[in-house]
Structures are given as structure tokens and as C-alpha cells.
Ligand code: AMP
């Protein structure tokens with residue numbers, strides 16, 4: 110089997126590794142990929158979506174796996190182009206990927222399909238947003254488009270709300286678009302991933318990510334400073350509610366609204382005092398949740414995704430380890446406001462008790478690794494208990510050094526005491 114993975118970060122490094130390790134040793138390619146990914150997968154000579162499709166056709170690719178969301182909504186859409194050219198694709202077409210690309214589309218879908226979610230109103234101007242907020246704080250403001258994780262502000266007061274609205278409507282930081290004013294929910298968050306194949310689904314191991322830059326959940330929001338994954342993260346009762354009220358309702362909604370879906374769907378969920386509610390959909394696996402979840406997947410992920418892309422849910426091909434997995438992100442100097450490239454990384458080769466996925470690194474001509482992005486590495490360890498996974502992951506991180514290294518020391522610990 111010949112598989113192409115689309116993306117270049119730590120999530121794709123973890124996906125590529127899980128696919129390469131699948132039985133039958135599939136041949137894996139990656140676009141655009143990274144130096145670390147190319148130690149496992151082969152690079153692709155293509156520029157842009159159209160030439161990528163041509164490349165897949167002339168290289169007899171059996172399966173395209175969408176790691177990253179942007180290609181799903183670019184141009185005609187990765188999955189749409191694959192379908193047109195007869196290439197099975199694990200990832201949804203553009204019309205369905207609006208669930209991630211447009212928060213307003215997602216909110217309307219949730220409401221139409223009676224899926225529990227926070228109340229929200231779309232606004233077109235700063236004045237309108239202020240009027241809708243009506244002086245009620247805290248409030249949540251969401252830019253209606255892809256904004257690389259920066260498009261949401263939880264505002265405790267008017268000053269922070271005006272600051273965000275000014276960025277969106279006056280400075281047009283994310284381009285043109287509306288803002289949803291949303292009711293602020295409270296409670297622990299959980300990321301639930303399902304493989305959706307038309308009207309069928311399989312729920313993967315739930316995870317939780319740590320979005321704030323600093324220990325104790327302080328500091329600015331980031332793409333994620335770490336994650337913890339386990340079946341035991343959510344009680345059986347709550348998982349049943351999530352499955353019935355959220356996952357099944359979503360699958361039924363997609364069907365009823367003629368939105369085709371074959372791929373991973375990420376449900377960002379808040380466990381509020383009145384029950385689980387959806388705060389967002391993403392049409393892909395989470396990053397860094399993927400790095401935590403993939404080591405818990407047993408069996409034939411490649412076969413599972415290929416069958417799925419062809420419309421068959423084959424639950425027997427994979428299973429999930431019962432234990433815990435902890436993923437600690439190492440970020441570069443300045444992250445998340447900026448990032449610094451070119452800092453020499455040492456110590457990766459000393460790690461024996463953990464997996465290291467590369468989020469933003471490059472290889473130097475002398476064969477060393479250096480930083481090349483905000484999030485640099487993800488160090489992941491597993492264990493039968495959370496405590497074991499925590500100790501192993503944090504101990505492994507201690508081997509790694511580079512100038513300006515930032516990490517959290519409470520990943521897998523905070524919110525469990
Ligand atoms: P999103 O990009 O939609 O996942 O939002 C980023 C983060 O903002 C979420 O992980 C939550 O921590 C927070 N958030 C989003 N929506 C709400 C809400 N309605 N109430 C409280 N917090 C929220």
C-alpha cells in the first residue's frame with residue numbers, strides 16, 4: 110500500500126509513524142513534510158494542490174491522509190479533488206470541512222441538529238458586537254474563520270473584549286469576517302476524536318490538551334503545550350452521554366444535511382455542570398493530542414484508514430491500549446508571540462523511554478537538529494497509570510536542551526489532583 114500524508118507538524122510525524130508501523134509495511138510519502146518526517150516517509154515533488162493530485166495519480170497512491178486542515182478547504186478542496194481523480198481520501202470534502210473553517214456554519218449546524226452547545230450570535234461590526242454582549246461578562250468572542258488557533262478570546266471584561274474586537278474589525282488581523290458573541294461555559298475540557306465513515310463511527314481514546322503557555326494554566330493561549338490521553342479520562346457515564354447526544358447526533362446531522370464525511374472528526378467538548386457541550390469541531394486529529402493518542406493505538410491504522418476512505422468501518426483492525434499517555438511540548442524562545450529558529454537541539458539521542466515527535470525542527474548539514482518553529486518537539490511516554498506516564502515523559506524531556514527552551518512541568522498533573 111502506498112500512502113500520502115498531507116501536513117508537516119508533530120501530528121503528521123505521529124500519524125506517519127503509526128502508518129509506517131502498520132502491518133504490511135506500507136510505503137508512506139509526506140507533503141510538504143519535514144526533515145524528521147523524511148526519516149520515515151519519502152518526500153513528494155509537488156507544488157500546490159493541483160500538482161499534488163497529479164503526483165498522486167502518477168505515483169499510484171492508494172490512500173491520501175489529510176493531517177492538516179488547510180488543504181481540505183484550499184482551492185477546490187483536497188478530498189474533492191481526490192474524489193474527482195479516483196483517489197481514496199481520509200479527510201472530508203470542502204463543504205463538510207466548513208464545520209472547522211467557519212464557526213458560524215458549525216454553530217448553525219449544532220443548533221439545527223439539537224446538539225448541546227453554547228448560545229451564540231453572529232455580528233458584523235464592533236458596535237453590533239458590543240450591543241450583543243450587553244455588558245455581560247465574561248463573554249467569548251470567536252472570529253468566523255481559520256485563524257491558526259488565535260481567533261478565540263475568552264473575555265473577562267469590557268477592556269479585553271474591545272481589544273479583541275479592535276484587532277478583528279479595525280486592524281483586520283485575520284482578514285475580513287464576522288465575530289460570534291458566545292455564552293461563556295465553564296468546566297473541564299475534553300477532546301474526543303471519532304473516525305467518521307458516512308453513517309458509522311468509531312470513538313478513539315479521549316484526550317485533553319493544555320493550551321496556556323505557563324504552568325498552572327496561566328499566560329497566553331498557544332497551539333497546545335502538551336496533552337494527556339486515556340480511556341479513563343472520562344467516566345463511562347459521561348462518555349455515553351457524549352456518544353449519544355454529540356457524536357451520534359453529529360453523524361445523523363451530516364447525513365441529513367448531505368454532508369459527506371470520511372475521516373477524523375475532533376469534538377472540542379466542555380463538561381459543564383449541565384452536561385457536555387460542543388465548543389468546536391475540527392476536521393482532523395488534534396495537535397498535540399494526536400502525538401499522545403497514536404502510541405495507544407494498536408493494530409492496523411493504515412488498513413483502517415484505507416477501508417474507511419472506501420466507505421467501510423472495520424473496527425476489528427484497530428484497538429486502544431487501556432493505559433495513559435502523556436505528551437510534553439518543548440517550545441522555542443518567544444513562543445507563542447514569536448518563535449526563534451536555528452537553536453541547536455541536543456539530547457534527543459539519549460532518550461530511550463519515550464517517543465520524540467518533531468513539530469518544528471530542521472536538520473543541519475552536519476546532521477544535527479535545530480529549532481524551526483514555535484512548537485519544536487513533542488516527547489511522549491505511556492504507562493499503566495497516569496503517574497507512571499507523567500514521570501517517564503517529564504524525565505525524558507530533561508535530556509533535551511536548546512537555548513530558550515520552554516516547557517510546562519505540570520502536563521498530566523494539573524487538574525488531576
Ligand atoms: P476554540 O478555538 O473554539 O477551541 O476555542 C479555544 C478555547 O477557548 C477553548 O479550548 C476553550 O478553552 C475556550 N472557549 C471556547 N468557547 C468557549 C465557551 N463558549 N465558553 C468558555 N470557553 C470557551
Ligand code: GLY
Nearest residue numbers: 318333395396397
Ligand atoms: N489541540 C488543539 C487543536 O489541535 O486544535
